[in-house]
Amino acid sequence: MARICTPVWLTLAATIFVAAHASALETLPGEPPVEEKHQVIQEKAAPTDEPLASGRVVAVDRAASRITLEYRPIPALFLEGGTRIFHVDDPTSLKGLGPGDKVRFEVERDGRSYTIVRLVNSN
The missing domain is CATH 2.40.50.320 (Copper binding periplasmic protein CusF)
Structure with missing residues (x-):
């Protein structure tokens, strides 16, 4: 019986995890849009005008x-x-x-x- 219930619990945990992350990425009215993660990394690593x-x-x-x-x-x-x-x-x-x-x-x-x-x- 325990073996049958294990996949159900795993499925439920994965669903909650995915739903929590999806709702965290939503923006509310009036909030600035969420920047993509790779855009933020590129901005931090962008070279300056001074190459030294x-x-x-x-x-x-x-x-x-x-x-x-x-x-x-x-x-x-x-x-x-x-x-x-x-x-x-x-x-x-x-x-x-x-x-x-x-x-x-x-x-x-x-x-x-x-x-x-x-x-x-x-x-």
Whole structure:
């Protein structure tokens, strides 16, 4: 008897679940329309007019043309904010930079590595 009733309970639970979500998506008169979820995500990840990301220098290795940056998220490259070592295309752009300096930079992705192609001191 229990085996026969189980599908009935599952069907009832699924119906309630679907009905609750459908009613949550309805708009009442006078409310603004509900935005689609993918539109909201695209707006958050939309690139800004300024293509440069921002960060703070943690360490500079001029001999190896590398820089360690603490940076904000870069949605265009699917990079969450954090600290990372980047290779720098132009080693002369590392001149005058030291720990604590604020920088703006442009990054290109090459497979699993990231290279800074433009680096600007913003102090």
